[in-house]
Amino acid sequence: MASALSDRLSRIVKEMRGQARITESNVTDMLREVRMALLEADVALPVVRDFIARVKEKALGQEVVGSLTPGQALVAIVHRELAATMGEGVADINLAAQPPAVILMAGLQGAGKTTTTAKLAKHLIEKRKKKVLTVSGDVYRPAAIEQLKTVTAQAGAEWFPSTPDQKPVDIARAAIDHARKHYFDVLLVDTAGRLAIDEALMREIQELHAVLKPVETLFVVDAMQGQDAINTAKAFKDALPLTGIVLTKLDGDSRGGAALSVRQITGAPIKFAGVSEKIDGLEVFDADRHAQRVLG
Numbered sequence: 001m002a003s004a005l006s007d008r009l010s011r012i013v014k015e016m017r018g019q020a021r022i023t024e025s026n027v028t029d030m031l032r033e034v035r036m037a038l039l040e041a042d043v044a045l046p047v048v049r050d051f052i053a054r055v056k057e058k059a060l061g062q063e064v065v066g067s068l069t070p071g072q073a074l075v076a077i078v079h080r081e082l083a084a085t086m087g088e089g090v091a092d093i094n095l096a097a098q099p100p101a102v103i104l105m106a107g108l109q110g111a112g113k114t115t116t117t118a119k120l121a122k123h124l125i126e127k128r129k130k131k132v133l134t135v136s137g138d139v140y141r142p143a144a145i146e147q148l149k150t151v152t153a154q155a156g157a158e159w160f161p162s163t164p165d166q167k168p169v170d171i172a173r174a175a176i177d178h179a180r181k182h183y184f185d186v187l188l189v190d191t192a193g194r195l196a197i198d199e200a201l202m203r204e205i206q207e208l209h210a211v212l213k214p215v216e217t218l219f220v221v222d223a224m225q226g227q228d229a230i231n232t233a234k235a236f237k238d239a240l241p242l243t244g245i246v247l248t249k250l251d252g253d254s255r256g257g258a259a260l261s262v263r264q265i266t267g268a269p270i271k272f273a274g275v276s277e278k279i280d281g282l283e284v285f286d287a288d289r290h291a292q293r294v295l296g
């Protein structure tokens, strides 16, 4: 198995022990290891390049102070920059809108949208004491509508019916209307995914966005997607003003490098992490902790 970044970094720290300063040549050796480790963690290549360039600039400009060796100073810079790239602190859901606050869920099929919709409903009910309605705009897969109905019940939220013969925008209008009339605080809108990006899908979700005027547009992405996450993220970012990311399947064995790629490409904060198939398997994303995971 390839050695994780922290192993690689400690090797470098040892090798650099005899050296007094961070120099162009020793920083280059170390950054080669960082690059390899990030690629192993499935961070997309262009994102790795940018990251390395930023770390290099910071490292060369830095005075090494106190008892730190240049190796240790570099490791600290790598840690800090990783956490900063993935977003500092924690970012919860924004509900600052005239109720119902609408949350639009976007992402590829299988990313975990429906599961996350229900997890989020439960989170908002329990942690924010909100009255939550869900609705599915996936008119292509009747099973997806049924799936949302089932998981919404598990979440203790209410589900608004939709059928495959309706247009997604009509479903959206009817759901908002219902939410208003029945004093719901939040309307969560699950949408149709496709196995790959296609134009019809993007147009449809853009139309939904225009009708719903959501306060949050969340991009749901599978952490196991690895290198491909960058293309998916780009396509969704170009189509929609994303306000946040949910990274799912972090209970898998990926090192979660997709977080770095998706965050950098979209510029949107990673708000939640999916950590199991179960309804309570949602955590507020913690960039510091995740940086540690990517480092291995």
Ligand code: GDP
Pocket (backbone or CB within 6 Å): 107, 108, 109, 110, 111, 112, 113, 114, 115, 116, 193, 248, 249, 250, 251, 252, 273, 274, 275, 276, 277, 281
């Ligand atoms: P959608 O097509 O985007 O709506 O995706 P689904 O919500 O149907 O999820 C696809 C599959 O991924 C299902 O089998 C889910 O149980 C599973 N899934 C979703 N989120 C997670 C997660 O955080 N961890 C794990 N292990 N599985 C998840």
